[in-house]
Amino acid sequence: MRQAPRLRRPLLLMHRLADDNVHPANSLRLSAALLAADRPHEVLLLPGTGHRAMQTPGVTEGLLRHQCDFLRRHLGVPDRQLGS
Known part of the structure; x- marks a missing residue:
């Protein structure tokens, strides 16, 4: 939490x-620290999924798409370069 002000790149908290x-509460405390430090981040809450979300039916594809979209937005990669 004390390092939150040092964040320089956008962070995706899932x-x-x-x-x-x-x-x-752990993720929410980190998000609050990032907000207080005016640091860029997004929070993605996954209801009904446990520690191994990638093994949860119906979650894997959407979760991977969300992660790719986040990276594409923040790394400046055009849509057409993904999946090629």
């Missing part, structure tokens, strides 16, 4: 709400 290893 939290699986059915995760029994990490409590959602």
Whole structure:
């Protein structure tokens, strides 16, 4: 949390709400610290998914698409270069 002001690049925080290893409050505290430091970030909450979201039916494709979109936006990669 103390390092939040040092963040220079956009961050994607993803939290699986059915995760029994990490409590959602941890991600929310980090998001609050980033907001207080005026640092760019996005929060993606994944209801009904546990620690292994990629093994949750119906989640994998959308999650990968969201991650790719985030990276494309923040790295400046045009749509046409993805999946080629």
